[in-house]
Every structure is written in structure tokens, then in C-alpha cells.
Amino acid sequence: MNKVKQKRLEAKGWRVGTASTFLGLSPEEASLVEMKVNLGQALRARREAHGLSQLALAKRLRSSQSRVAKMEAADRTVSIDLLLRGLVMLGARPRDIARVLGRGTGAAA
């Protein structure tokens, strides 16, 4: 797991980083969180590649800046559905999304 991702998780209280953690987080839950974080990062990357602010993207999504921020941060209150909608709105096709999901953090490996 890379530094950036870990920091992001810890910041949101996912309790991921330091060795003893992952306690209380089943492998299944970990998989889902991992996917969500990857999608959040991909969303940010795409948004920036499009030269859009969070506010600008929010308008396209008929959402709000704060929610976009939470999407990129993989906040507990954002669904994967919403992340996918955001990515698709930024031109991501299913195969692009597939590539993002596949990005291993080395969980099982």
C-alpha cells in the first residue's frame, strides 16, 4: 500500500496503516474500501486532467463541491455508485474503470 493512499485512509479514520491495524476490518470490507479509495483517486486524476475544479465537476454532476471532495477522499458517506457516476461523467468507460479497480494494493498478494 502506498503512502498517499494510507494517509488518506487514516485521515478519514479508516484505521488502516500501522501494522496492528486492519483489526476489526474484515478482508471483504478491506477489499471494498480499497476499491473505493482507488476510485476516489481516479476521479481526482480525471477531474484534474480535465482542468476542472471540484465545484465545476459538482455542477456537471448536479451535486455540490463538498460531496465531490468527499468522493475523492473516499468518505464513508459516499457510495461506489456515486463514484462511478462521477467517473463516467468524466468520460471513463467500463474498461477504464476496470483498470482502476484492478490496481492492487497488495492486500492478498
Add this chain to the structure above:
Amino acid sequence: MNKVKQKRLEAKGWRVGTASTFLGLSPEEASLVEMKVNLGQALRARREAHGLSQLALAKRLRSSQSRVAKMEAADRTVSIDLLLRGLVMLGARPRDIARVLGRGTGAAA
């Protein structure tokens, strides 16, 4: 788009199949529906591979038989989050899910 998938979509009123349709369904929405249908099919395949009934899977998911049926049918009322939870619960890893999402129906191609 293959026959089975199309039948499934039409049955649920997604109005997909016959040439003139896809009207009122934006490319973005189509992408999302397509992914959802693929996930539903994958869920059924995995469940059957595990020799589980919908009811048995429902118990593992702490859900109900009816909801599992709706998941596999890609019902409008089921979220992609729920589908992913189901798949992960059946042992699918992110890379497995990625493969499912990537299955093109020829939308953009």
C-alpha cells in the same frame, strides 16, 4: 449486446433492445446500466458455482432472497455497492470484479 442480457434488461423495463430504443438513456446511463447488468450476471454465476440458493446467499449477506433476486436482475432499486458486497462475499477479488466490468457489450466499440 447478447440475447440474454437484452432479455434481462427488457424484462425489467430498461427499454434497451430494439433499435429505436436507448432513447432517453444517455451514454453515461447506458454505461452504468451495462456495468450493473454485468455485475448481476457475475453474481449469479458465482452463487451457482458455489452451489448456493438465493436464500442461502441472502443469509450470508444478512439480506433477503428477494433482494438477491433483484441484484441478479440488476433491478433499479439495487445499488452497485450491494452487488459488489455480494461478489466480494463470494470470494471475488477486485481484479475479478475488474474483469467483469470490462466485459464489453460493444457500447463504444
Add this chain to the structure above:
DNA sequence: CCACTATATGTCATTAGTGACATAATCGCA
């Protein structure tokens, strides 16, 4: 035919996700 099992479909109360807003950091840039 009936009994049993599995799946499909509709409805509804409870819960979780959402958009919107306020506010606080953060980051140039003059």
C-alpha cells in the same frame, strides 16, 4: 394431483446516501 424448493415481483418501514449550506483550511499571487 399435491408438496416442496427455488426464483421472481410488489410493497413498505427503516436506514443509509445525497445535495446543500456553513465554515475552515490551504494555496498562490499581488
Add this chain to the structure above:
DNA sequence: TGCGATTATGTCACTAATGACATATAGTGG
């Protein structure tokens, strides 16, 4: 330094998703 733009975080009313239940529709074996 302050100012404008961008991003982060907390809260809340409203909406959509969920589990549960009832019921319907196959299919299977007596």
C-alpha cells in the same frame, strides 16, 4: 500582509436503497 479561488469537514432535511414480508411463478418428485 490580505484577497480570491480551491479544497476540506461538519451538519441536516430530503431522497433513495435496503431488508423483510407476502405472494406469484416455475420446476421436481412423489
